[in-house]
Amino acid sequence: MQANTIGIVEAALRRQDALLPEPIDLSRGADSPLYGPDGQVDSLTLVTALVDIEEQLHAQFGCTLHLADVSDLPADATPFASFGALCAHVDARLAAVQAAATL
């Protein structure tokens, strides 16, 4: 997992705190639950964070990602279940876009 990605994802999640009754708890690091049965965020908060991450990545790398589109992932994939899973999802999407750009 890239440190830069972790910072971008964490900052995007932190920016959602303004609209939430309680700040998102990331004290469990990569295992911190986000979206799912034990999750801390609802779908709107998740989507807002994804849009935020996409904007930051566009600003830093000039690439356009579609993080909310998971139609290509296996049915049992849970890319938003935890902080770590989200970071890994962002990493994978970023790597795929960058690889496509170098072809």
Add this chain to the structure above:
Amino acid sequence: VNAARFPNPPHETALSVDAFLAQLDARGEQAAIANRDGVCTYAALVARVRGHAQRLADASLQRASVLLVDDYNVDSIAMLLALWLTGNVVALSVPKPDPQLDALAASAGCSARVQRDDQGAYAFTWRAAGIAPAAVARVLATREPGFIVFSSGSTGPAKGVVHRVAPFLDRYAHAEPCGALLAFLLFDHIGGLVTVLHALSTGGTLVIPGERTPHEVGRCIGAHRVETLHVSPTLLNLALSSGALRDRDLGSLRRVYYGTEPTSPQLLARVSAALPGVEMRQLYGMSEIGVLPCHGATDDGLWIRVDDPRYQLRVVDGILQVRGPTNLVGYLAGEMPLTDDGYFITADLADERDGHFRVTGRAADIINVGGKKVFPATVEAALKELADVLDVVVYGTPNPLLGQIVAARFLLAAPESLDSLRQRMYAHLKGVLSPEQIPRTVSISDTPLHTSRFKKMRHPDAAAPVAPSSTH
């Protein structure tokens, strides 16, 4: 074909263009049109109409579909009346590049284009007409004049809307006097056209501004003693925000007609405070039905009623339907959204209460966030309470998880980072709007959020794609 689907057949009692001109002629030396070049009297205007009509007759340009290309001025109004006097169906356009004009002429089956040449004189350019669209053919078959306006296409591709002239002459023969009326809306827009008819039919003076800016509006009100303004809410907002009405002599102003888009109570309150004693009246209209004879029903100006028994309104499944003499004859292409009993289905969302109506937005503009409906006007009203917001447009943007999410694009009074704006927006909206109403993607524009017609640009992403993080 069910005859009830066409509620505006030709009728014997309609005011003819000839009779209309006789009424204008009788006003003699009264001022008909005022602009920076001076004043044109009613007698002079009618003389110009007759002169143009003679040229048209000499050129055998009669009872045809014709494209008139011009902007507001004395001669273009005289030419329009002359084209009607000679029985033509006139498609209206402001000057545009030739390919666009050719496309308009082709869509309307025009056999000629009337446009000024380099010396300012009208030139007639003949073209192969092809087969007239059915709606144009229907009007020409009655040997009555007509007109075609092209809707702005803010909710889709532009549509050519065909009307007969006579119902509009009738409609404004009974309109209330407007005095000096500022013609802010464009020549080829239904609002611009009825502004001309309203002023001339009631013996008023049509005031044509030198340019379409809020400051010119302010100048004209004082210089021409304007009594009636017919503008869009967006223009009113800009006029207030830019200080265009400050330090102007507005003492002549009696009423402001506004319309064309949902209006927030905050904006109306601001305008009313800036123009004490001036009646604010919302009008309801669209290219397909003209502008209805509306009266304000409540102090907040948001509820209207239509007293004229020739017009019937109703709300079905939340959508406003209208039937009246100025309903369109048809589109140049495509089916009309008409009910079996002849009501035009407007696609405007509306509420009805004791015969009063309130338009809340366009059905096509509703944002569906995970199955929950969001009305842009509600969100915009909340966002306009933020400091330094000159204008904001709220719209839906596709999202794979929720179908759509709410997007907001701001025009600010002072430079600000996107992050700063987003954080103070969140702080302001928390607890004020429900979660699905809160904009999830935000951008800042450095250009106005309205079209050249001063209508809100409802889909700014499509008009000017800008990466959200690159704006400031």
